[in-house]
Amino acid sequence: MSDFEQNKVSTKKVKETRSLWKEVFDWVDCAVVTIICVILLFTFVFRQVQIDGSSMSHTLEHGDRIIISNIFYTPKKGDVVVVSSEIYDNVPIIKRVIATEGQWISITGGKVYVGESTDAMEALQEVYIGEMQTEELVAGGFYGVQEYPLQVPEGKVFLLGDNRAVSLDSRTTAIGLVDVRHIVGKAICRVYPFNKIGSILGD
Numbered sequence: 001m002s003d004f005e006q007n008k009v010s011t012k013k014v015k016e017t018r019s020l021w022k023e024v025f026d027w028v029d030c031a032v033v034t035i036i037c038v039i040l041l042f043t044f045v046f047r048q049v050q051i052d053g054s055s056m057s058h059t060l061e062h063g064d065r066i067i068i069s070n071i072f073y074t075p076k077k078g079d080v081v082v083v084s085s086e087i088y089d090n091v092p093i094i095k096r097v098i099a100t101e102g103q104w105i106s107i108t109g110g111k112v113y114v115g116e117s118t119d120a121m122e123a124l125q126e127v128y129i130g131e132m133q134t135e136e137l138v139a140g141g142f143y144g145v146q147e148y149p150l151q152v153p154e155g156k157v158f159l160l161g162d163n164r165a166v167s168l169d170s171r172t173t174a175i176g177l178v179d180v181r182h183i184v185g186k187a188i189c190r191v192y193p194f195n196k197i198g199s200i201l202g203d
Helices: 003-044 137-139
Strands: 046-050 067-069 078-085 093-100 104-108 110-113 156-160 183-192
Touching: 046 183, 078 156, 093 104, 093 110
Parallel strands: none
Antiparallel strands: 046 067, 067 183, 078 093, 078 183, 093 156, 104 110
């Protein structure tokens, strides 16, 4: 093989090596950017939360893991939301939005009534487990109770757990009407257990 041919082969190998390294660097660069984006998303847009307790059964069970988000979020009836630990005993809570600012709510005869005025309240068509306990029986009667009918003030929401018989929620003064600024985010989907992965729907 002539010197010219040897130089040609050597040049080709160098180019192939450079091309291979370029592909490797491009792949690593893409992976790093992807990881950074995922970290940023789960830091500022999405968060993972583990369910503690049975107040949202059967919608969500103890030990379930969910993804929540508060990006461009405005609470609306039926949303399942996570509230910051400042509200109750340094423990974050997860409940369902039943009424938003300006709406009237009443709980009587085991039913929840919501409306835009005291004359236009309608019973919610709900299918939840556990009997709707009277306010005095909630959490064993250890907490103060709300007086009905009541109007949800501006910037607040009224929350209930789906398992009404055991849920500590807005029926008590321990939780009360929750300021929307304390809502950490809306429940988007369940990611664990794996056989229950899926979106979390409102009413």
